Amino acid sequence: MALVAVVGDAKLVSPTIEGGVESAGLPNSVVGVVIALMVLMPETLAAVRAARRDRMQTSLNLAYGSAIASIGLTIPAIALASIWLPGTLVLGEDATHMVLLTLTAVVSALTVVPGRANLLQGGVHLLLFAAFVFLSFSP
Numbered sequence: 001m002a003l004v005a006v007v008g009d010a011k012l013v014s015p016t017i018e019g020g021v022e023s024a025g026l027p028n029s030v031v032g033v034v035i036a037l038m039v040l041m042p043e044t045l046a047a048v049r050a051a052r053r054d055r056m057q058t059s060l061n062l063a064y065g066s067a068i069a070s071i072g073l074t075i076p077a078i079a080l081a082s083i084w085l086p087g088t089l090v091l092g093e094d095a096t097h098m099v100l101l102t103l104t105a106v107v108s109a110l111t112v113v114p115g116r117a118n119l120l121q122g123g124v125h126l127l128l129f130a131a132f133v134f135l136s137f138s139p
Contacts, residue, residue, distance in 0.1 A: 010035045029136045040066050057117045060125065064112060096135055104128050 014035060021030045037044070043066030051059035082088070107128065111121040 010039055013038070026137060033133060033136045036070075039070060051122060054119075056119055056122045057112075057115060060112050060117050060122065063125075064108065097132065100128060100132050100135070 014031065017034050018028075018031050021028065021034070043062050047059045047062040047066075050056075050062060104125075107121075107124055111117050111124070
C-alpha cells in the first residue's frame with residue numbers, strides 16, 4: 001500500500017518535474033532520476049546518516065535494500081500492467097547505462113556481499129552513482 005501511495009505521489013508530481021526538466025533543456029532521462037531520488041529519499045537520508053556515523057556497511061545495506069525493493073516491486077508491476085496497457089514495455093536503458101549497471105553489480109558483489117564494506121569501497125559506489133547521474137544529464 002505504501003508503494004502505491006509513493007508511486008501515486010510521483011505520478012502527481014511528474015508533470016511539474018517534466019516541465020522543469022524541459023524548460024531547463026535537460027534530457028528526458030533526468031525526469032526518471034529525479035522521481036527515483038524522490039521515491040528513495042527516506043532511505044537515502046538514513047543511509048547518509050549511517051555513513052556519517054562511520055557505519056558504511058549499514059549505509060550500503062540501507063541504500064541497496066531500498067533500491068532493490070523499489071526495483072523488485074516496480075518492474076514486475078509495470079511488466080504486469082503492460083499486458084493490459086497499449087504499447088510495448090521499454091525500460092529505457094542504453095548501452096552506457098547497462099555497462100554501469102553491470103559494473104555496479106560486480107562492485108557490489110565484491111564490497112557489500114562479504115559484509116565488510118569500508119569508506120574506500122563506499123567512495124567507489126559514490127563514483128559509480130556520480131557517473132550515472134552525470135551521464136543522465138549529459139548523455
